[in-house]
Amino acid sequence: MEATLIDERFLSKLRWRCRRGLLENDLFIERFFNRHAESLTEFQAEGLRVLMDLSDNDLLDLLLRRKEPEGELVRADVQEVLSLLRTVT
Incomplete structure (x- = not known):
């Protein structure tokens, strides 16, 4: 299955949706x-959307x-994005 880029x-809407109340996030x-x-x-993007509902x-x-x-x-999209978010380097 080919990955479709957003x-x-x-992307602009997603960035806006991802603004949080805690600086750390x-x-x-x-x-x-x-x-x-x-x-x-x-x-x-779907995995990120799910995480932003938390x-x-x-x-x-x-x-x-x-x-x-x-x-x-416990979903593949959430796990993938969480791994990218946690990556320090």
Whole structure:
């Protein structure tokens, strides 16, 4: 299956949707967009959308590896994006 890249308009809306209340989350998300905005696929965008539905504290727990995804978060798209968000280098 070919990965479909998102267009500039969708990327702009996604960036807006990803703004968070906790600076720590924003730093992870900003780094993610700086590295992956040009190559972001629809699959990854859906995983990111699911993560953005979480509360700030739950999201931060996942980003800092205090918790691992469970329940409806155990999905390939969420796991892939979470791995990219957690990557330091």
